[in-house]
Amino acid sequence: MQGKFITVEGIEGVGKTTNMEFIHQHLLASGKDVVVTREPGGTPLGEAIRRLLLDPQYKGMNPDCELQLMFAARAEHLAKVVRPAIEAGRWVLCDRFTDATYAYQGGGRGLDTGKIAALEQLVQGTFRPDLTLLLDVPVEVGLARAGNRSAPDRFEQEKVEFFERVRQSYLDMARKHDGRYRVIDAGQPLAQVQKQLAVAMGTFMQASDATD
Ligand code: T5A
Numbered sequence: 001m002q003g004k005f006i007t008v009e010g011i012e013g014v015g016k017t018t019n020m021e022f023i024h025q026h027l028l029a030s031g032k033d034v035v036v037t038r039e040p041g042g043t044p045l046g047e048a049i050r051r052l053l054l055d056p057q058y059k060g061m062n063p064d065c066e067l068q069l070m071f072a073a074r075a076e077h078l079a080k081v082v083r084p085a086i087e088a089g090r091w092v093l094c095d096r097f098t099d100a101t102y103a104y105q106g107g108g109r110g111l112d113t114g115k116i117a118a119l120e121q122l123v124q125g126t127f128r129p130d131l132t133l134l135l136d137v138p139v140e141v142g143l144a145r146a147g148n149r150s151a152p153d154r155f156e157q158e159k160v161e162f163f164e165r166v167r168q169s170y171l172d173m174a175r176k177h178d179g180r181y182r183v184i185d186a187g188q189p190l191a192q193v194q195k196q197l198a199v200a201m202g203t204f205m206q207a208s209d210a211t212d
Contacts, residue, residue, distance in 0.1 A: 013146030107169025
């Protein structure tokens, strides 16, 4: 039996890192064998690419270069971590995936989505997440939360309008792919956010147990 692929998405500071452990524990408690990973990254080579992508010294990186680095890291990640785990029947919980490319490089940077789709096809074929949890907050809330932490990385240095486009792009994808997306109101207190996540995962696990 194949495993499942769950992705967590949203703008900066929305609470992905905070909630990954909660989601992980929820899946473990439901008897799933889980691999937790992230993009860009998830492998030694992918983490090296991540450092390049986030480093503020590369401010002004060519958007096509940025796009291809995202997919280069993804190709390695899929081959070495994600696909082997799923084929072994494990569940993979991933902090960001290709929807982040549509949101940041497509929505944020304004790259042609046809270009992204071509790379998606090349690197993934028909492989897609089974469930995407979109944590959503207004941009000013996310940026205020993110700003309370460490020094801003290359993406966090972008202007508010960039993140407005990223958020809108995510919300558009959630409407377009409403079968696999669950939108979580992450502006609520953490306990309420986690209640919503538990309901979304419960529904998903029930449906997937019924079809396995
Ligand atoms: N990227 C990535 C692309 O451009 N294209 C791609 O294809 C991919 C895969 C790195 C960057 O790469 C870009 C997007 C990103 O800019 P990242 O490190 O995953 O990706 O991105 P970040 O959004 O920067 O991740 P962060 O860890 O910075 O943000 P989180 O994880 O969303 O936020 P988190 O959990 O650290 O929370 C922020 C603060 O808010 C508090 C937390 O305690 C924390 O202090 N908080 C709450 N406070 C009140 N109420 C709640 N409900 C709260 N939830 C969290």
